[in-house]
Amino acid sequence: MTTTLDRLTQEAGAPAFGRDALIVCDSLVRIYQSEGIEVQALQGLDLLVEPGELVAIVGASGSGKSTLLAVLSGLDVPTAGRVRVGDWDLMAMTSAQRVAYRRQMVGFVWQQTARNLVPYLSATENVTLPLALAGSGRREREARAAELLELLGVGYCADRRPGQLSGGEQQRVAIGVALATSPQVVFADEPTGELDSATSDLVLESLRMVNRELGTTVVVVTHDPGVSEHVQRTVAIRDGRTSSETVRRTHLRDDGTEHVVAEEFAVLDRAGRVQLPAEYREALELSGRVRLALEASHVSVWPDRPRVAPTQPTAAPQDGTHEGGPHR
């Protein structure tokens, strides 16, 4: 599905933004009108996810995570920008295409287990339900459910109903439901929000295993920065924009042992904008205008005016606790 923007960029000789990515969010804007007040939940958000990636999207409450997920899951349409998942242009889908997209292309795991599983059906029946809706035969459905529950380590729960499962078991069955129709992408919204940390680790490891074993692209949305321990790439959103990314790489030491290095990067958007972390701005009192200088290997950012050094104290403190050393 080629959009007008794709066509124009191709005609101009430049490759379309994120041409080879599976998920493309290009300058997404979502404005809500609430009692005459405009709230900009997404403010020009760019995001690319490659096929087969396992990505976490983290952000504080109100940063725009749920809005982004509603857009990517086909439940909401952005005010402006471009959003594509595989061949589906989410800005231009009819309601019938939205239903097809949600059934065939993507699977969901929500925070509330009640939203993932039907309470009066067994684990097997829950996993076979989306397959029945897709028209698969009974044998095929049951074989797929058994295979998925085994893969997720909850084969022993096949005949139990959700009320007879622990929170972690319920979420692993929910991953099975999300995977039933072999979607290309699974979106997980705070999948561990109601779990303790040991059980959370187990559920995140299940998502990692699904990504590795089945090649499914997985996007986990959470406010928990600890999720970055479990994924290759963590994208942080702040004020409705992507602000930084943490990438984990495995390096081999000389003695053959592996160690993981996590590196945080700021994100440069398509217009060349970069968000300076608040602690950098505060430390150097950067606000309004800043000076930029192009160096051989980097760009430096300077305050508009040289900072005035703090005045040195003229007398030692009265209580006699002053021990010398650098003035702070």
Ligand SMILES: Nc1ncnc2c1ncn2[C@@H]1O[C@H](COP(=O)(O)OP(=O)(O)OP(=O)(O)O)[C@@H](O)[C@H]1O
């Ligand atoms: N339907 C709506 N009407 C008006 N404003 C909304 C609506 N939905 C979200 N917002 C506002 O948009 C901004 C982003 O909200 P969003 O729910 O996407 O954030 P979030 O990162 O998911 O937060 P949380 O982690 O608390 O769920 C917030 O300021 C929120 O108040």
